[in-house]
Amino acid sequence: MNPKIVAEIRTRLTELENRANISIPLAIESGSRAWGFPSPDSDYDCRFIFVRPLEQTFTLFPVRDVIEEPLTPVFDINGWDLGKALRLMYSGNAVIVEWLKSVFSYHVNEAFRAAALELADEVCDRRLIGKHYYHLVRAQMHRLNFLQGEVSLKKTLYILRPLTALMWLSEHPGRAIAPMNFRELQREVAFPDLVSEKVDALLERKARSSEMGTEQVDSVLSEFMLSKYESFESWATAGRESDGRRAEIDIFWRHWSSELHPE
Structure with missing residues (x-):
């Protein structure tokens, strides 16, 4: 991990938070670097979870639940809205759990990550x-x-x-x-x-x-x-054994949506 590139990604994430009026509780490196088999010319795959203000989160007319920054030979930066991430977690998509377990972090709210990993242990099938x-x-x-x-x-x-x-x-x-x-x-x-x-x-x-x-x-x-x-x-x-965990996910979503972007 090149320290200058890591610093640049952190700067870009801060600028994105300000520009898009979002909160990013988790931003990590994914892809080959996090999986443990990078090449010398591997790009940087920054992935993040974001939360918008409550009036944009709790609305009948939601905006797109993905944010993608312009792709370059070095930077691949994009993220998912918290609601999208949780729905995918529940449906069995392992990507969000991998993000939570990545050892390469750009920005992390540790309380959020710990709570999300605890939720994953409970609801992942x-x-x-x-x-x-x-x-x-x-x-x-x-x-x-x-x-x-x-x-x-x-x-x-x-x-x-x-x-x-x-x-x-x-x-x-x-x-x-x-x-x-x-x-x-x-x-x-x-x-x-x-x-x-x-x-x-x-x-x-x-x-x-x-x-x-x-x-x-x-x-x-x-x-x-x-x-x-x-x-x-x-x-x-393979199919899901039970659909009995949706209430827990809703509670998590409501709590962290309010906690991370309360205004």
């Missing part, structure tokens, strides 16, 4: 989280023709990370929130020794190569990923 990760894997598998031919290191890891998250869910029954960082995931799942060695070598090459560097996927690794992908097909149609 592991079936839906697993379904989310499975469909990430499936989309990349089909896009890359099931790892045939030359594949970018980045795209290989875009399969391996959610696939490892599925392994983690399978090996940790009763839990729904997998680690965000790939190295942490790797430590907490049962990779065969040879596969683990191949993964380590892939991560080392990714750290030295350009963001779009390509290669033929190692046969040991590709066979393992294909086999795991096929074994996780049951996640594809």
Whole structure:
């Protein structure tokens, strides 16, 4: 993380708060840097949650619930309204939980993050989280023709990370929130020794190569990923066990909407 770029992102976030009249309780780094496999030329994927003033939040005519700053080769900065983030959390989208667990923070209200993580522990359904990760894997598998031919290191890891998250869910029954960082995931799942060695070598090459560097996927690794992908097909149609947690999410939303932007 380049200190000058980090400082620039923080400045941009402060300017955005003032310009858009919003409050940002959480702004973190997502993407390959937070997942633990950046390239030397990786851009900065800043993601944030925001809250608008109450008269704009509690309205019959809401404005767009996403804010996107102009994309550059270095900066990719965008965020979700708190309501959108919570609805996606409840529907099984793991992205918001990953944001909450990112170790790279630009700006964080720690009380908000702690409360949001506590809420996630209570309302996230592991079936839906697993379904989310499975469909990430499936989309990349089909896009890359099931790892045939030359594949970018980045795209290989875009399969391996959610696939490892599925392994983690399978090996940790009763839990729904997998680690965000790939190295942490790797430590907490049962990779065969040879596969683990191949993964380590892939991560080392990714750290030295350009963001779009390509290669033929190692046969040991590709066979393992294909086999795991096929074994996780049951996640594809997983459904929610119960809809009984909506009241908790509403309470959280009302409280923090008022707490973060009361005027």
